[in-house]
Amino acid sequence: MIDEQKVTSEKAVLIGIISQYQDEIQSKEYLDELQFLTETAGGVPVKRFVQKLEKPHPKTFLGTGKLEEVKAYIESHDIGTAIFDDELSPAQMRNIEKVLDCKILDRTNLILDIFAQRAQTSSAKTQVELAQCEYLLPRLTRLWTHLDKQKGGIGMRGPGETEIETDRRIVRDKINILKKKLTTIDKQMAIQRKNRGKMVRVALVGYTNVGKSTLMNAISKSDVFAENKLFATLDTTVRKVVVKNIPFLLSDTVGFIRKLPTQLVESFKSTLDEVREADLLLHVVDISHPNFEDHIASVNTILDEIDSADKPTIMVFNKIDSYTHKRIDEDDLIAEKTKEHYTLEDWEKTWMKKLEVISVFISALSKENLDTLKEITYEEVRKIHIERFPYNNFLYDEYTEE
Template sequence: MLEKKDTALEKAILIGVITKTQDEEKSEEYLDELEFLTYTAGGEVLKRFTQKMDMPNPKTFIGTGKMETVRQYIEENNVGTAIFDDELSAAQERNISKILNCKVLDRTNLILDIFAQRAQTSYARTQVELAQCEYLLPRLKGMWTHLERQKGGIGMRGPGETEIETDRRIVRDRISLLKDKIKVIDKQMSVQRGNRGKMVRVALVGYTNVGKSTLMNTVSKSEVFAENKLFATLDTTVRKVVIQNLPFLLTDTVGFIRKLPTQLVESFKSTLDEVREADLLLHVVDISHPNFEEHIASVNKILGEIDSSDKPTIMVFNKIDAYKAEPFDATDLIAERGEEHYSLAEWKRTWMNRVGENNALFISALNKDNLEDFKKRIYDEVRDIHVTRFPYNHFLYPDYDYEKLDEEE
């Protein structure tokens, strides 16, 4: 089911709605993200279409008048793909395809396609295929029109088994097989995690494309794939890192995204076991993104879904070098300012620092800005966890206050 895409960019249009729960500004933000997803998948967005409505049309998602406008544009500009910002039902997808006479995708389908391109290991490919099958199952009706039923005749009279039922059975069997395969791999990975002993585990979490892999490469001196595209990393990567004399395990995980498809949350929950079993989370945030507050909320929501919201967490605001210098104020960044970037002291006076209980870190993983403070903070946190786990390792931590630890016990 996983296919490689051509290098040529596909012409695409984007379609979204403005509703009571999603105003014009929010709709524009989602379409910006959808355009980046399209670019990541290998597409070129020619135009966006939006429509104000109380709720999406149950038959065609948008109204008939707007649909006709879209159809004309597609025909005149030879557009091959129409991408909708929200998940379409099977009926909506069929109806829209008949009207537009082009490939119709929704956000879920697009993300699944990107995951299919990016999956490198057998485990990731299995998880993506499972999500694809679960997405495909309710949409099988109408995908094939060459046969309604198996041919009749001698020995074949009666209703028989329709082709759609045959296809559904095949897909269900495939889903069952993939789930069994994932269970086997999960057991193997659980054994691997157990074999790592009691080393402190630190996991990088965050929205997609915030620089987790770049930070991983910088700190661990490894070669994890990093690119300015969404979902550059799908496969969980674990590296042993040593800061000063202290070893620990650092994990890079798949990035999160708003409106993350349910199928992917479910199929990738096992990958996020690394997050569940981590002793410390580094929540990496792209501070240069205009909607980073919403990204933080999205990540926190998913951490709650995988029972990891109560773990010790350090907020790491990355890409301070890319932050657009707006007028500055120490509390809300609105007063006038002449310099291009802010100093570390100024960052620490902003409300972002209070998000991390006055312990947030401000860095640039790409330019290695403030990485020494980052390493020192991680060292202190990991050391405290390690000393609690191995309270009498005086040779490793001769300067640690063990009397304080005994009092706490």
């Protein structure tokens, strides 16, 4: 339950639906994630509203009665923001705003806002700004709803449309400028990747907040920013790593999320190119999260969208020291065991070890079983390295014999 105590930060209500596309369990999971997104953005969720609908209402997302219930709560509790778990159409946003008379955000808008907060480099800022402009363009009319309250008559015909068209032209021009800027940035980043030579490239991928940056620090002994918040890392960080006798490049990429806005997938093309051009993927999974299987599926879907699903992959099940949920086969781990009693041998008996790809169980924070991950990564990088530089085979044989 969300604590409804009085708060001084921006208070918000969260709104979702149970539909033919997502059942009650999934709806709760999505709203849990929306709550985390809201908190990451600096808001304070105080209540959830959920309605069972076959599909979202085309005009107001929720039914009329439910929307009135939300309105009554917002007015009586001085709520300034209503956040919807799905992307709203421009028409839905206008209609809802007229009823609730408060700030209306949808999941996409919220994620874009977090990205805007997190962007540090010129590249990330440009990518986020482009995504925001593309999201804003079809929704510009909502900025001029105050004109709807004015009566028609002499001198009142057309100014609203004129204002809107002017704004649309400004935003379109801005989008063109940002796209040209991103093209230049993409070329620069492509040159940087080319200048790295033919070294094997390993990319960390995974759902947001699964511990990729912490793992990056542990493997590369660097100091990449890591925080227990969604999208702590937006800019791709690349470090040279040497395991035994083989150097390779390790990149930490932006975390994925369910219902990732299409605008971000497109605008973050240069960031995702690090994944596209990688020789090996380390798919990091937060095994302590109750919905980690869904996270795996979401990441695989996005990898498929960027033509990277068939790359050699190592599944890295992270946070084994934080495991608190009974999500594995009853025959695998005894119910009476607590997380303190789960051993690596226990994890090795689960279905996760039986996947078609290589799986390893670690804790990036406590560095538990990290040496095994390094060894497995070394062997996979070595295979790729030998294929790329076959004349160096004897060096590896000599090293192994020693």
